[in-house]
Amino acid sequence: MRSILHCDLNGFFASVECLKNPKLKNVPMAVSGDPKLRHGIILAKNELAKKYGIYTPETVYSAKKKCPNLVLVRPHFEDYHKYSKLVQQIYLKYTDRVEPFSIDECFLDITESLELFGTPVEIAYKIKEEVKNTLGLTISVGVSFNKIFAKMGSDMKKPDAVTVIDYEHFKEIIHPLSVDKMLFVGKSTTATLKKMRIDTIGDIANYDVNKLVKKLGKMGIELYRYANGIDNSEVAFFDTKRNPKSISKGITFPEDISDVKKLIDVIIKLCEDVSKSLRKDKMKCSSVGINIKYNDFSVISRQRKIFKTDIFQDIVNVCIELFKENYNNNPVRKITIGLSQLESQDDEVQLDLFTLQTENEIKSKNGKLENINRLVDDMQEKFGVDKVSFGNVIDKNIN
Numbered sequence: 001m002r003s004i005l006h007c008d009l010n011g012f013f014a015s016v017e018c019l020k021n022p023k024l025k026n027v028p029m030a031v032s033g034d035p036k037l038r039h040g041i042i043l044a045k046n047e048l049a050k051k052y053g054i055y056t057p058e059t060v061y062s063a064k065k066k067c068p069n070l071v072l073v074r075p076h077f078e079d080y081h082k083y084s085k086l087v088q089q090i091y092l093k094y095t096d097r098v099e100p101f102s103i104d105e106c107f108l109d110i111t112e113s114l115e116l117f118g119t120p121v122e123i124a125y126k127i128k129e130e131v132k133n134t135l136g137l138t139i140s141v142g143v144s145f146n147k148i149f150a151k152m153g154s155d156m157k158k159p160d161a162v163t164v165i166d167y168e169h170f171k172e173i174i175h176p177l178s179v180d181k182m183l184f185v186g187k188s189t190t191a192t193l194k195k196m197r198i199d200t201i202g203d204i205a206n207y208d209v210n211k212l213v214k215k216l217g218k219m220g221i222e223l224y225r226y227a228n229g230i231d232n233s234e235v236a237f238f239d240t241k242r243n244p245k246s247i248s249k250g251i252t253f254p255e256d257i258s259d260v261k262k263l264i265d266v267i268i269k270l271c272e273d274v275s276k277s278l279r280k281d282k283m284k285c286s287s288v289g290i291n292i293k294y295n296d297f298s299v300i301s302r303q304r305k306i307f308k309t310d311i312f313q314d315i316v317n318v319c320i321e322l323f324k325e326n327y328n329n330n331p332v333r334k335i336t337i338g339l340s341q342l343e344s345q346d347d348e349v350q351l352d353l354f355t356l357q358t359e360n361e362i363k364s365k366n367g368k369l370e371n372i373n374r375l376v377d378d379m380q381e382k383f384g385v386d387k388v389s390f391g392n393v394i395d396k397n398i399n
């Protein structure tokens with residue numbers, strides 16, 4: 001049994017701004033894009049602003065309606081990177097398995113550190129206190145036996161808190177939660193599950209896995225595994241060269257665009273390009289991300305883990321879902337699609353028995369898509385890129 005922590009800095013950007021200017025601690029404040037723009041977005045808020053129900057990413061306009069005295073500060077990313085590194089240095093005192101997940105989140109595998117530093121919970125508290133005492137920043141920590149539950153744990157109590165989801169109790173804690181609380185479950189998957197009368201994570205855990213796969217493809221087996229506490233993904237060593245070959249592609253528009261259908265067309269095109277590069281390099285990715293840069297220079301960056309793939313349809317579906325969930329109708333200046341956690345297809349990890357059983361069912365469903373993808377690659381090679389595309393089969397309606 002492993003011991004894994006997920007450490008999440010609370011209101012990170014806002015906390016750093018409050019460190020730089022302590023007066024900001026005593027007023028409701030948020031870090032945002034250009035406050036002059038009606039649709040500038042809130043990137044982070046302090047605890048006082050949170051009490052007004054302000055959330056990220058909501059528009060400045062709507063936040064100001066909730067709290068007219070809200071103080072807005074523009075972001076200073078260099079400071080955030082500096083503090084992010086300082087926090088990681090503290091984590092590294094406790095283990096060399098520290099895997100950054102974003103600028104304010106890290107996974108830590110402390111299995112090998114227990115003899116030196118105490119129980120997982122003791123270590124979680126030690127790290128939390130050390131970050132607070134040396135840097136003046138608070139974190140919330142999830143303690144569990146896998147990465148998924150550690151991450152869900154750090155989300156349950158914040159700020160400045162530790163939540164334990166151990167093997168003995170995970171069913172009591174996780175199973176009553178509604179499905180949309182499950183990591184990586186977006187709006188459209190939630191809707192599909194609700195139609196199947198699956199409301200809680202416990203319902204997923206107890207559902208017929210074959211039926212889940214029929215409805216949701218790979219996502220079905222992934223969710224089934226997570227709901228049952230099976231997530232063997234490792235926490236990388238800190239010095240691992242991360243994503244040396246991560247693939248990304250972006251387009252800066254000559255004029256800002258706010259037409260959803262046009263933006264989705266761009267996303268489709270970018271996904272075609274990146275998935276094609278992936279297949280060309282004989283790689284598969286297990287993380288997909290979108291980066292939306294608005295005309296006020298505020299940026300929304302979202303990532304989602306997916307089952308290892310090189311198929312265009314898998315990638316574009318996630319990207320469009322991320323876009324629909326996060327787009328705030330602001331004019332967009334640039335969109336970037338990124339694929340990371342790449343693995344070459346030759347050194348695919350040995351699958352465990354459970355995965356092998358259902359793998360075959362997935363293969364028959366996905367085999368067709370794989371063939372279609374290769375076919376399109378070949379046709380583009382022969383007839384030119386513009387002549388052949390998947391674009392017209394995608395649902396571009398925003399709901």
Ligand SMILES: [Mg+2]
Nearest residue numbers: 008009010104
């Ligand atoms: Mg955070």
